[in-house]
Amino acid sequence: MENEVIDLRSDTLTLPTPEMRSVMNDAVLGDDVYNEDPTVNKLEEKVAAMFGMEAALFCPTGTMTNQLAIKVHTKPGDEVICDQLSHVYLYExxxxxxxxxxxxxxxAGDYGKLSAALVKDAINNPNDIHQPVTKLVVLENTTNKGGGSIYNFDEIKKIKKICTDHGLILHLDGARLFNALTETSETPKEYGEVFDSISICLSKGLGCPVGSVLIGSLEFIKQARRARKAMGGGWRQAGGLAAAGIYALDHHVSLLKNDHLRAKKVGNLLLAYTEIIxxxxxxxxxxxGELPEDREAVSFVAGxxxxxxxxxxxGKNLVRFVTHLDFTDSHLDILESRLKLYNTGRTS
Structure with a gap:
């Protein structure tokens, strides 16, 4: 226990549970490029039905699902509106x-979240040949660089109306959407009614080893499947990975609340025992957490x-801690004891 590493770098670090490994091992397989992997098909049908949308596409990563959506929704020279902190802009x-x-x-939104007013003001005049044609709006929920911030769904609906009024397409980077849904009253189907396409990630809080799902209309997914092949994303017997996704959706969504509660406790410990202000x-x-101006994040992380x-x-003075499925209450106790020691060494 003394040497056990408490890894809070990301929720992508989770490992499959024994139960998840079991269903992965028992999965029925086929060739997904031929649409013949029954477990992949089952996952895609399950996710599409959850969101009340027509079809879905299982992909290796959330970056791929986002990039497929943007590629299908736009043509060269179009413009994409997003927050300056968004994953599609910074990390893809x-x-x-x-x-x-x-x-x-x-x-420049609020903790990575756009408002309807910001979106409306950013739309270019389609008749001005000096400007690119505004085509797509991308929202991220929850926001990574915004500290897991959750969109107000009423604001999303206002953004949707702006998009509808101006002939724009609305895509959701929902890598951590289930984290948001755990804390709000909305349902996946309500999100499916608002967005033209949605990307959800299975390998973050839901604890799968790999995989994201893109959701949309039949025609959109047909085009996305072709673009996925061109990107080298067509995979063969992927049913074992899809089985992990099915298991996670059935068993791990309800556990996200525990991650949120522990995150609040982590935050309190950091304020109490570190330089975070x-x-x-x-x-x-x-x-x-934000550090004093004279304390750089890389030095704090090394400590x-x-x-x-x-x-x-x-960031220069920002550090990130992310709770996840493999971070338990016992790990929280270990973290507290180590932060107390850290604080003692810092103040002695």
């Missing part, structure tokens, strides 16, 4: 330019690592 390798040849209009609002499983606590630098 310039994929919007590389894959869709589209321009990006990054906006302020936290972003802790709404779900992401804790972002945590000496105590076998792993976290991530998230």
């Amino acid at each position: 390798g310039g994929g919007i330019a590389m894959n869709a040849f589209s321009s990006v209009r990054p906006l 302020r936290l972003y609002p802790v709404e779900t499983n992401i804790v972002i 945590m690592k000496e105590k076998n606590i792993l976290c991530s630098p998230f």
